[in-house]
Amino acid sequence: MALKIKKGDKVVVISGSDKGKTGEVLRTLPSENRVVVQGVNLVKRHTRAxxxxxxxxxxxxxxxxxxxxxHVDPKDNKPTRVGFKLVDDRKVRVAKRSGEQLDR
Structure with missing residues (x-):
């Protein structure tokens, strides 16, 4: 199944130890249903020179x-679900909370 979240989207963490933090999606891993969010879920890695x-x-x-x-709703900066709508024969993502378009 394809992800509704893409690289560059503004998201908010809704559960876990980083709950409430917001950030930009740096990378998506659709095969594993996982994303990397800037400044969220930080781990320390010991590296050799x-x-x-x-x-x-x-x-x-x-x-x-x-x-x-x-997703962060563009209107009120609160979490929202994502829906799809056809605009000019093009499928675009929309915020369920406000109806605002998420795709540029």
Whole structure:
């Protein structure tokens, strides 16, 4: 099944330890139903020094399940579900809460 969330979307975490945090989707993994959100679900990674990077403890975003995030409504910045509507023979995503278009 295709994800209703795409790279670059503004989302809010609706469950888990990072509940309430908002961020932009950096990457989607449709085969695993997971997304990477900027500044959310940070994990520490111990890396060895290499020719290109310095070693040490690096904090980076881990994936989060797509069911734990919701779109941010463009009108009132609250979580919303996503629906689809045909506009000029083109399928666009719309916010269920306000009816506002999510696709540019």
């Amino acid at each position: 290499s020719a290109t990077s310095q070693g040490g403890i690096i904090e980076k975003e881990a994936t989060i399940h797509v069911s734990n995030v919701a």
